[in-house]
Amino acid sequence: MKPPVNRSFEDTSVRIPINEIIPLKQLSPSLLKSSKYAQIAASIEEIGIIEPPVVIRDRLQPDRFHLLDGHIRLDVLLKRGDEEVVCLVATDDEAFTYNRRISRLATIQEHTMILKAIDKGVPEDRLARALNINISSLRQKKSLLDGVCPEAVELLKDKHVPFNTIGQLKRMKPMRQIEAAQLMIAMNKYTVTYAQSLVAATPDTMLVKPKTKIGGLSQDQLARMQQEAATLERDFKTIEQDYGTDNLELVLTIGYIGKLLGNARIVRYLAQFHPDILAEFQKVTELRKAA
Structure with a gap:
């Protein structure tokens, strides 16, 4: 007999007051001014939330939640004055950590978002306005992965x-x-x-x-x-293999910090008790991505 498969999410989505959701990262000033942020904000304004944010319940206070995925979406909603948002509630914070999911609207992710919106019945012209592109570009993006x-x-x-x-x-x-x-x-x-x-x-x-x-x-x-x-x-x-000793040690150190931030329990602890250390760790891993 096969062992039961653990669910990654609760059975139904939950409407949650935004002030009960604790982000696990801060958005940088450059990201707030980026075209990606503006595009997501325009999309939410035009057609609403397509993909719900993902949260996990706090172990000690089940009526409070930690945000695993959707930091830009939540920030846009806050600035709009929204008080609640429908979220998916994860049950396994190791299988779905924020650190692996924070980079949104990569090329293929945008394609997936477009298909989801069309599947929900959003007209092409409305979706094009939300993404600030013309209909022809939208159709090209829709068929992006054909082949x-x-x-x-x-x-x-x-x-x-x-x-x-x-x-x-x-x-x-x-x-x-x-x-x-x-x-x-x-x-x-x-x-x-x-x-x-x-x-x-x-x-x-x-x-x-x-x-x-x-x-x-x-x-x-x-x-x-x-x-x-x-x-x-x-x-x-x-x-x-030809890296110098100092460079190798730096790579190993950054890799170790990256693994720490890949553990949602550690990130949640740092966010609650040592937010300054968490912010510095995030800066280090961002430098690695930019290198």
């Missing part, structure tokens, strides 16, 4: 991948899409130029359509590009 395999989508789902880069992925067959996504992540490079170079270095057998002649490159040059692409990940790992 991209689910495994590559999963790898890139929280990355800020340019629209045209995903277009280059569509030129490859599924196995090569996965390899390309892994190389982009390893190099932390998602530009369309890099994606084009990966396409150029891909054998015709791994492309949806064979390449036409590329910029006067000879077959020998293309073969060399293919060989370089095949060894790129190995070279990247070699470079990692």
